[in-house]
Amino acid sequence: MREVDRLIEAVKSGRISRRRFLTQAALLGLSTSAVLTVLEACGGSNPSAGGKKVPLVIGVDTDIDDLDPNDFKSDAAYEIVIQTYEMPVDNVTRPGADGTLEATSQLQGVLASSFAVSSDGTTYTFKVRPNVTFSNGDPVTAKAFEYSYQRALLGPGYASLVMNLLTVKDASQLRAVDDSTFEMVLERPNPMAAKLLPLTVLDVMDPTVSEQHAAPDDRWANKYYRTNVLGTGPYVKGTPWQSGSQYFLQPNPKYWNRAKVQNAGVLVKYIPAADDRLLLLERGDLDLAFGLPAKNLDQLRRAKGVKLWTFPSRNTNYMVLNSHVKPFNDVRVRQAIAYALPYQTLIKNVLYGFGRPLKSVVPAGMPTSDDGGWTYSTDLQKARSLLAEAGLPDGFRSTLAVSVSRAEDADTAVWIQSQLARIGIQVDVQKLSDADYRAKQAADQLPMFIEYWYSWVNDPFYQMFWLLQSQNQFTNLSHYANPQVDALIAQGMYNTNQSQRADLSRQVQRIFDREVPLILLYQRDFVVAARDNVRGMNVYPDQYLRFWQLSKG
Numbered sequence: 001m002r003e004v005d006r007l008i009e010a011v012k013s014g015r016i017s018r019r020r021f022l023t024q025a026a027l028l029g030l031s032t033s034a035v036l037t038v039l040e041a042c043g044g045s046n047p048s049a050g051g052k053k054v055p056l057v058i059g060v061d062t063d064i065d066d067l068d069p070n071d072f073k074s075d076a077a078y079e080i081v082i083q084t085y086e087m088p089v090d091n092v093t094r095p096g097a098d099g100t101l102e103a104t105s106q107l108q109g110v111l112a113s114s115f116a117v118s119s120d121g122t123t124y125t126f127k128v129r130p131n132v133t134f135s136n137g138d139p140v141t142a143k144a145f146e147y148s149y150q151r152a153l154l155g156p157g158y159a160s161l162v163m164n165l166l167t168v169k170d171a172s173q174l175r176a177v178d179d180s181t182f183e184m185v186l187e188r189p190n191p192m193a194a195k196l197l198p199l200t201v202l203d204v205m206d207p208t209v210s211e212q213h214a215a216p217d218d219r220w221a222n223k224y225y226r227t228n229v230l231g232t233g234p235y236v237k238g239t240p241w242q243s244g245s246q247y248f249l250q251p252n253p254k255y256w257n258r259a260k261v262q263n264a265g266v267l268v269k270y271i272p273a274a275d276d277r278l279l280l281l282e283r284g285d286l287d288l289a290f291g292l293p294a295k296n297l298d299q300l301r302r303a304k305g306v307k308l309w310t311f312p313s314r315n316t317n318y319m320v321l322n323s324h325v326k327p328f329n330d331v332r333v334r335q336a337i338a339y340a341l342p343y344q345t346l347i348k349n350v351l352y353g354f355g356r357p358l359k360s361v362v363p364a365g366m367p368t369s370d371d372g373g374w375t376y377s378t379d380l381q382k383a384r385s386l387l388a389e390a391g392l393p394d395g396f397r398s399t400l401a402v403s404v405s406r407a408e409d410a411d412t413a414v415w416i417q418s419q420l421a422r423i424g425i426q427v428d429v430q431k432l433s434d435a436d437y438r439a440k441q442a443a444d445q446l447p448m449f450i451e452y453w454y455s456w457v458n459d460p461f462y463q464m465f466w467l468l469q470s471q472n473q474f475t476n477l478s479h480y481a482n483p484q485v486d487a488l489i490a491q492g493m494y495n496t497n498q499s500q501r502a503d504l505s506r507q508v509q510r511i512f513d514r515e516v517p518l519i520l521l522y523q524r525d526f527v528v529a530a531r532d533n534v535r536g537m538n539v540y541p542d543q544y545l546r547f548w549q550l551s552k553g
Contacts, residue, residue, distance in 0.1 A: 052264075053261075053262065053263050053264040053551065054263060054264050054551075054552050055263060055264045055265040055266060055267060056263050056265075056266050056267070056287040056288070056534070056547070056550055056551075056552060057266075057267045057269060057285065057286050057287050057288075058266060058267070058268050058269070058286065058287060058288045058289075058290065058547075059269050059271045059276075059277040059280055059281065059286040059288070059289045059290065060075070060076040060079070060268055060269070060270055060271070060290045060291065061075070061076075061271070061272065061274065061277065061290055061291030061292075061405075062074040062075045062076045062077075062270070062291070063076060063243075063244055063270045063272075064076050064077045064080055064243070064247060064270075065077055066226050067080060067081060067225060067226060067227060067228065067229055068156065068157060068222055068225035068226050069081050069085050069159075069200065069201060069202075069203040069205065069225070069231075070151060070152055070155055070156055070157035070158070070159040070201055070220075070222075071156060071157035071158070071222070071226070072157060072158050075290070075291070075544075076268065076270065078200065078542075078544055079268070079544055079545070079547075080229070080247065080249070080268070081200055081203065081229075081231075082200050082233075082542075082544050082546065083233055083234060083235045083249055083266070083546070083547050083548065084135075084229045084231045084233040084234075084235050084236065084237075084249070084252075085200065085203035085204070085205070085229075085231030085232065085233050086110050086111050086203065086204060086231065086232045086233050087110060087111065087197065087198055087199070087200065087202055087203055087204065088109070088110060088111045088112035088115065088126045088145060088182070088197070088204065089107045089108065089109055089110060089112055089115060089126075089197050089198055090107070090108060090110045090198045091103035091104060091105070091106070091107065091108070091198050091540060091541065092104050092106040092107065092108045093538065096539075098309075099535060099536070099537070100309065100311075100537045100538060100539065101536065101537070101538040101539075101549055102538070102539055103538070103539065103540040103541060105194065105195070105458075107194055107197065107198065109126075109127075109129065110129075111128065111129055111132060111140060111145075111204050111232060112126040112127060112128060112129060112182075113127050113128070113129040113130065114126075114127045115127070120189060121186075121189035121190070121193075121496070122185060122186045122187075122188065122189055123183060123184070123185050123186070124183070124184045124185075124186070124193070124197075125177075125181065125182070125183050126142075126145060126181070126182045126183075126184075127180055127181060128140060128141060128142050128145065128179070128180045128181070128182065129256065130180070131256065132232060132256040133232070133254050133256070134206045134209070134230055134231065134232055134254075135229075135230055135231060135232070135233075135236045135252050135254055135255075136206070136209065136230060137254060138206050138208050138209070140204065140232060141176070141179050141180070142176035142177065142178065142179055142180055142181055142182040143176045143179070143207060144204055144205070144206060144207055145176065145182035145204060146174055146175065146176040146182060147205065147207035147210070148202070148203065148204045148205045148207075149163070149168070149174045149184065149202065150171050150174055151205060151210070151220050152201065152202055153168060153169075153171060153174070154171065154220075155219070155220035155222070156220055156222040157201070157222075158201070159201040159202065162196055162199055162201055162202065163202075165192065165196060165462070165465075166184075166186060166190060166192075166193060166196050166197075167186045167187035167188055167190055167494070168184065168185075168186065168187075169187065173185045173186070173187075188494055189494065189496050190494055191459070191494065191495070191496055191498075191501070192457060192459050192461070192462060192493075192494075195457045195458060195459055195462075195541070196457060198541070199456055199457070199542070200542065200544075203231060204231070204232060205225075205230070205231070206230055206231075209221070209224075209230050210224075210225075213225075232255075232256070233252065233255070234251065234252055234255050234257075234258075234260070234261045234547075234548040235249035235250060235251060235252055235261075235265070235266070235547070235548070236249070236250055236251075236252045236253075237249075237250070238250030238265060240267075244270060245269070245270060246267060246268065246269045246270065247267070247268045247270075248265060248266070248267050248268075249265055249266045249267075249268065249547065250265050251263075251264065251265055260548060260549075261548040262535075262536055262548060262549055262550060262551040263547070263548070263550055263551050263552070266547045266550075269286070274291065274292055274293055274296055274407065275296070277289040277290075277291070277292060277296075278292060278296045278299065278300070281300070281306060281529055281530075281531070282300075282303055282305075282306065284305065284531060286531075287530060287531050287534055287550075287552065288528060288529065288530040288531075288534060288545075288550075289529045289530075290528070292527075292529050293407040293408050294350065294351045294352045294354045294355075294408055294524075295352060295407070295411075296529075297352065297354055297527055297529060298352035298353075298354075300529055305531055305532055306529060306530070306531060306532060307529075307530055307531070307532040307534070308527055308528075308529055309527065309528040309529075309530060309537045310354065310525050310526070310527045311525060311526040311527075311539045312364075312365055312525060312526075313365070313454070313523065313524060313525050313526035313543065314363040314364075314365045314366050314454065314455060314458065314523070315355075315363070315452060315454050315523055315524040315525075315526065316358060316361070316363050316452060316453045316454065316455075316463070316467075316520075316523065317358065317412075317450075317451075317452045317520075317521045317522050317523070317524055318358070318450075318451060318452070318453075318518040318519055318520050318521055319337075319341075319400075319416065319448060319449070319450050319451075319518065319519040319521060320446075320448065320449050320450070320451055320477045320478050320518060320519075321333075321334050321337065321447070321448055321478060321516075321517075321518070321519065322444070322446065322447050322448070322477075322478060322479065323478050323479050323480060323481075323517065324444060324479050325447045327390065327392060327396060328447065328448075330390045331514075331515055331516065332386045332387070332389050332390040333386070333387065333390050333392065334515075334516040334517075334519070335376075335386050335516055336382075336383040336384075336386035336387045336390070336423065337383070337420065337425070337516075337519055338376040338516050338519050339376055339377075339378070339379045339380070339382045339383040339386065340378070340380060340383040340419055340420055340422070340423050340425075341376075341378065341416060341419055341420075341519065341521070342378055342415055342416075342419045343357055343377065343378060343521070343522070344357075344378075345415055346412055346415060346521060346522055347522055349411075349415065350408055350411045350412050350415065350522075351408070351522060351524060351525075354524060354525045354527055355522045355523055355524040355525050356522065356523050356525075357374075357522060357523070358374065358520040358521060358522050358523040359372060359373060359374045359520070360372075360373030360374055360509050360512075360513075360520075361373070361374075361463070361464065361467060361468070361508075361509060361512045361518065361520065362460040362463055362464065362505060362509055363463075363523050364523060365458070366455070366458055366459070366460055366463060367458070367459065367460060367502070367505075368460045368501070368502045368505035368506060368509075369460070370506050370509045370510075373506070373509040373510065373512070373513050374513055374520050375513055376513075376516075376520075378419075380422055380423055383423045384423050384424070387423060387424065387425075392424075393424075394424050395423060395424020395425045395426065396424075396425060396426075397425075397426040397427075397428070398425065398426075398427060398428075398447050398448055399427065399428045399429075399430050399446070399447060399448065400413050400416060400417065400427045400428070400429050400430065400448040400449065400450070401429075401430040401432055401437060401440065401441075401446045401448065401449040401450075402429065402430070402431055402432070402437070402449065402450050403431075403432060403433075403434050403437040403438075404431045404432065404433060404434070404437075405434050406450075406452075408524075409450040410429075410431055412450055412521060413427075413429045413450060414429065417429050427448070437449075441477065444479075449477075450521075451477060452524075453466065453467060453475070454543065456541055456542040457541070458541055460492075460505040461489055461492045461493045461501075461505065464485075464489050464505070464508055465489055465493065467518070468480055468482075468485055468489065468508070468512065468517065469485075469486055469489055470482070470483075470485075470486050471486075478517045478518055480515075480517035480518075482511065482515065484511065485508055485511055485512075488504050488507050488508050488511075489508065491504055492504035492505055492508075526539065526543050528545065531552075533552050533553045534550060534551070534552060534553075535550070535551045535552070535553050536549040536550045536551050537550070538550075
């Protein structure tokens with residue numbers, strides 16, 4: 001096409017801007033890969049074979065809603081924050097199968113060149129890596145560490161919950177000893193500390209920029225950081241950066257460890273329809289596609305040029321029975337439903353084999369998981385008997401809500417509806433928009449609904465704290481309240497005796513099995529669909545990809 005040739009020549013010669021090039025390229029139907037190739041060539045490197053770094057294109061299923069590291073946000077927003085900010089420490093990786101990189105529980109310094117833990121396990125001392133700057137050129141000092149942890153503790157978002165789990169309750173526990181030394185003092189020895197410290201909600205931020213954008217009613221500059229990125233990470237905002245459409249992560253020219261970045265940038269495209277992400281991946285317009293339902297992944301098993309990277313996961317998928325609502329306040333009704341569900345059918349016909357039965361509230365792969373802790377299997381006769389004992393021999397009618405954005409939940413609901421009808425429970429499936437689903441959930445208006453939980457921290461008491469502790473009504477969605485369970489979780493949370501901790505965990509798992517506050521459904525694998533020339537696939541405790549490790553062969 002002569003128009004395309006003239007356009008490419010114009011941007012190469014500098015006669016038009018990159019922004020205008022992007023607009024005109026879209027009008028002419030120039031593919032994403034071609035756009036990136038031209039832009040990279042104009043930046044001075046040849047994005048072709050021969051070992052040169054080239055950009056990647058990734059399709060995501062959620063849009064970016066908030067970029068403040070301390071805030072709760074969408075999966076796509078978490079991905080952006082992970083690529084642009086850093087913590088003092090992170091997980092050490094090791095080579096895995098088929099060229100993958102797998103994070104271990106061991107920690108290594110990132111913005112800290114070294115760190116030490118006192119003999120009693122309460123004081124963490126970090127030495128700041130020298131000559132590291134934020135992307136605007138401001139130096140990283142111990143004061144930046146101090147400010148960032150104080151912001152996490154006292155500022156916006158939910159990072160304060162993580163700080164409290166660390167047993168940091170007061171700003172006096174956080175101290176810049178000098179320009180290059182930062183000290184954090186915990187209230188008590190904490191067996192979870194090494195797993196909490198690498199969380200991306202504890203990123204290091206620039207106190208100077210925060211002060212510039214703070215306001216009397218916005219001390220921590222939360223408004224600024226919701227839409228702006230200013231970290232120390234491998235990438236910075238590039239062009240294009242279009243809300244609701246696409247976001248280019250450009251390699252950070254001031255990054256302290258540029259050699260570790262294996263590509264020339266990443267274009268993140270928001271593509272809400274799973275079928276569209278599937279088609280674009282098959283055509284080669286995407287290098288990776290996130291959030292594909294299992295039925296789409298099954299279609300890709302035999303697709304030419306596509307590889308599925310499948311990792312065992314601690315994903316906890318379950319059905320919530322609201323214990324505030326009759327008849328779900330009767331344990332016999334909850335047990336009856338647990339005996340009625342078609343567990344193996346869900347693995348086969350909803351997950352298409354990308355998962356396994358969930359046998360405990362502490363999932364397989366998490367320490368102290370009791371793989372036989374969930375004693376329920378499909379037994380319709382037992383289910384009918386329990387309903388009769390509860391005074392409901394003819395069953396009852398209720399609703400089961402799902403969010404339309406989670407296709408597997410909708411498919412699961414249909415199978416549950418069919419199976420419960422066999423024991424007299426008539427279920428109306430409600431497919432709600434994300435906003436409506438969350439609003440009704442928060443207002444306690446859903447008697448039954450399908451949810452999932454994934455613990456970034458691979459620890460049983462972290463998992464049980466969020467799902468079962470009676471005070472956590474934001475995440476304890478069934479409103480389960482058992483003083484004995486609360487006490488056992490409290491006893492185990494910071495117990496440094498591993499044998500005692502394991503015993504306490506299994507006590508909770510046995511009570512959970514008896515009282516059935518949640519109906520365990522399945523443990524879905526973590527699966528990334530990519531073109532087969534993508535290298536550096538990685539898996540971390542939070543299950544977000546580190547883009548800088550990815551390259552195209």
